[in-house]
Amino acid sequence: MLNPASKSPFSTIEYMQTCLKDDLAIVETILTEEAASPVDMIPDLSGYIVAAGGKRLRPMITLAAAYAAGGATSATHYLSAAVEFIHTATLLHDDVVDNSDLRRGKPAAKMVWGNTASVLVGDFLFAKAFHLMVRTGEIKILDILAKASGVIAEGEVRQLAAQGRLDLPTEEYLAIIEAKTAALFEAAAEAGALSAGHAEHSAALASYGKNLGLAFQIVDDTLDYGGTTSLIGKSVGDDFREGKITLPVVIARRRGAPEDRAFWDRAMQVDKQEDSDLAHAIHLIRQTDAAKASMDEAKAYIQLAKNALITLPESEYRILLESLADFCLDRGY
Amino acid sequence: MLNPASKSPFSTIEYMQTCLKDDLAIVETILTEEAASPVDMIPDLSGYIVAAGGKRLRPMITLAAAYAAGGATSATHYLSAAVEFIHTATLLHDDVVDNSDLRRGKPAAKMVWGNTASVLVGDFLFAKAFHLMVRTGEIKILDILAKASGVIAEGEVRQLAAQGRLDLPTEEYLAIIEAKTAALFEAAAEAGALSAGHAEHSAALASYGKNLGLAFQIVDDTLDYGGTTSLIGKSVGDDFREGKITLPVVIARRRGAPEDRAFWDRAMQVDKQEDSDLAHAIHLIRQTDAAKASMDEAKAYIQLAKNALITLPESEYRILLESLADFCLDRGY
Numbered sequence: 155m156l157n158p159a160s161k162s163p164f165s166t167i168e169y170m171q172t173c174l175k176d177d178l179a180i181v182e183t184i185l186t187e188e189a190a191s192p193v194d195m196i197p198d199l200s201g202y203i204v205a206a207g208g209k210r211l212r213p214m215i216t217l218a219a220a221y222a223a224g225g226a227t228s229a230t231h232y233l234s235a236a237v238e239f240i241h242t243a244t245l246l247h248d249d250v251v252d253n254s255d256l257r258r259g260k261p262a263a264k265m266v267w268g269n270t271a272s273v274l275v276g277d278f279l280f281a282k283a284f285h286l287m288v289r290t291g292e293i294k295i296l297d298i299l300a301k302a303s304g305v306i307a308e309g310e311v312r313q314l315a316a317q318g319r320l321d322l323p324t325e326e327y328l329a330i331i332e333a334k335t336a337a338l339f340e341a342a343a344e345a346g347a348l349s350a351g352h353a354e355h356s357a358a359l360a361s362y363g364k365n366l367g368l369a370f371q372i373v374d375d376t377l378d379y380g381g382t383t384s385l386i387g388k389s390v391g392d393d394f395r396e397g398k399i400t401l402p403v404v405i406a407r408r409r410g411a412p413e414d415r416a417f418w419d420r421a422m423q424v425d426k427q428e429d430s431d432l433a434h435a436i437h438l439i440r441q442t443d444a445a446k447a448s449m450d451e452a453k454a455y456i457q458l459a460k461n462a463l464i465t466l467p468e469s470e471y472r473i474l475l476e477s478l479a480d481f482c483l484d485r486g487y
Numbered sequence: 488m489l490n491p492a493s494k495s496p497f498s499t500i501e502y503m504q505t506c507l508k509d510d511l512a513i514v515e516t517i518l519t520e521e522a523a524s525p526v527d528m529i530p531d532l533s534g535y536i537v538a539a540g541g542k543r544l545r546p547m548i549t550l551a552a553a554y555a556a557g558g559a560t561s562a563t564h565y566l567s568a569a570v571e572f573i574h575t576a577t578l579l580h581d582d583v584v585d586n587s588d589l590r591r592g593k594p595a596a597k598m599v600w601g602n603t604a605s606v607l608v609g610d611f612l613f614a615k616a617f618h619l620m621v622r623t624g625e626i627k628i629l630d631i632l633a634k635a636s637g638v639i640a641e642g643e644v645r646q647l648a649a650q651g652r653l654d655l656p657t658e659e660y661l662a663i664i665e666a667k668t669a670a671l672f673e674a675a676a677e678a679g680a681l682s683a684g685h686a687e688h689s690a691a692l693a694s695y696g697k698n699l700g701l702a703f704q705i706v707d708d709t710l711d712y713g714g715t716t717s718l719i720g721k722s723v724g725d726d727f728r729e730g731k732i733t734l735p736v737v738i739a740r741r742r743g744a745p746e747d748r749a750f751w752d753r754a755m756q757v758d759k760q761e762d763s764d765l766a767h768a769i770h771l772i773r774q775t776d777a778a779k780a781s782m783d784e785a786k787a788y789i790q791l792a793k794n795a796l797i798t799l800p801e802s803e804y805r806i807l808l809e810s811l812a813d814f815c816l817d818r819g820y
């Protein structure tokens with residue numbers, strides 16, 4: 155059972171990894187087998203990104219959802235691996251898209267193998283994800299994940315179109331992160347329930363996943379400016395350097411004085427950034443309480459995620475999903 | 488029925504389009520509906536590439552295969568649209584990959600919308616392809632297309648790894664084009680038979696599709712150097728300018744004198760090309776009969792494709808598939 159005495163957020167992930175150890179080992183085997191190819195560059199590159207310190211958060215959500223709904227099956231394992239491949243393919247294509255040079259703390263794959271290989275190996279993993287879903291034998295699971303994949307791509311395009319829109323309405327920001335992040339969390343939890351053969355719990359778990367995903371992305375976006383209290387623990391400023399319009403920026407600009415708005419309008423243009431801009435951006439986000447306001451927004455979604463679990467039968471896996479929700483929030487404070 | 492008196496290769500495609508007019512209209516409607524999105528950039532970009540003069544060759548193969556196997560169904564229409572979306576997604580990602588500036592005679596999408604949008608909209612169309620396959624309700628069709636998608640990506644990576652390998656064995660060239668081109672033709676024809684509910688004809692049609700695809704790509708690669716007789720009818724030199732190692736180049740270099748080999752070894756390096764190189768490359772390909780040898784190779788696959796049709800019941804659609812094979816070959820002479 156959980157160790158509620160520990161307040162370290164890391165222990166939650168480690169505890170989940172321990173609870174789901176045997177299942178995660180099966181998922182790792184599937185990931186390795188499916189990424190195999192006689193074309194050397196494919197296992198080299200996909201191994202690099204799949205193995206690059208990923209926490210396997212999405213497979214854990216899938217597995218825990220299946221257990222909370224009634225029990226994991228071999229379909230759950232295939233589904234968990236498929237969800238991780240979709241996530242990995244998205245990361246590879248994001249590398250190209252974002253011009254980001256670091257990914258999971260290592261140089262982005264495209265820095266090592268080139269843009270071209272990142273696009274093509276992403277396509278390969280995406281195809282393999284669908285192949286794994288076929289192996290679940292459940293057309294309904296395929297339907298959920300195929301739709302989610304379309305929504306994710308749509309969200310990424312929507313984010314691209316939002317670049318430079320400093321007056322982005324909060325609703326549009328939320329629509330973007332619901333598509334690009336929450337849709338996969340939602341699909342993983344919903345399909346997890348179906349893979350357990352318990353469709354009666356799929357709507358509750360879908361709602362859990364969606365709200366968890368929304369909160370997760372808001373926290374991530376807030377952590378990119380150091381969260382509410384500390385700069386330690388995560389590389390800061392990636393979104394800023396890419397000119398990505400996120401909730402803390404939108405709030406800080408909305409609450410700022412005219413000269414602060416002028417700062418944001420200039421500094422969020424990648425080619426007009428100066429060395430001292432990131433520090434000033436963090437200062438403004440603190441000064442306007444924009445980090446706190448963002449975290450309050452995340453907190454509301456975490457509460458919705460936990461509320462969604464109420465209809466599920468009591469179990470240690472339901473508690474695990476609750477703890478995961480708390481963890482996602484805690485890492486932002 | 489067919490008009491065997493006409494020797495113009497264009498009439499075959501036009502005749503197929505006429506024969507399959509009603510089905511193609513349904514496929515077009517599906518393509519338009521599925522590419523719809525509230526995010527403007529998606530229908531703008533996908534409409535641009537989907538509508539950009541595509542002959543709908545792969546949907547026509549799918550439809551004709553289904554009819555030749557027994558009859559098209561609504562599953563055939565969804566499948567045909569899915570196959571076109573996979574093809575279109577590959578084109579969009581190829582644009583990024585190849586640094587090619589023209590596609591289907593128009594500026595490549597990435598020149599208009601940027602690399603980023605090409606990657607993301609490609610992902611969107613790929614997801615939509617899987618969504619359409621889910622709508623066929625046939626897990627076996629999903630299996631075939633998911634596997635083919637993986638093979639296509641693998642073939643593209645393999646082609647990337649072959650860049651600069653002037654001594655590429657013919658077998659490796661064939662393995663690359665079998666993966667990147669023939670796999671989708673094969674899957675389209677095989678799944679076409681399944682969508683008609685006639686699995687007993689799927690192996691024959693798979694063989695037809697694979698061999699047709701191999702020949703199609705060899706002819707395409709030969710046409711890039713003007714074919715055997717004429718420079719007219721297709722933009723020449725795209726592959727050459729990208730340093731792509733194709734069959735006519737491999738054969739011309741193998742048959743060339745030492746100084747010709749030295750020419751190929753320099754000129755196939757994109758950054759070392761000079762203005763007069765393309766004309767000299769075409770000259771060497773003619774001189775060594777490399778274009779003719781390539782076309783002979785294509786001819787052998789066309790014969791295999793036609794042989795594969797023998798077990799099918801006699802019908803006008805079987806004749807249509809035979810004519811299509813002849814057309815694919817004829818355009819190279």
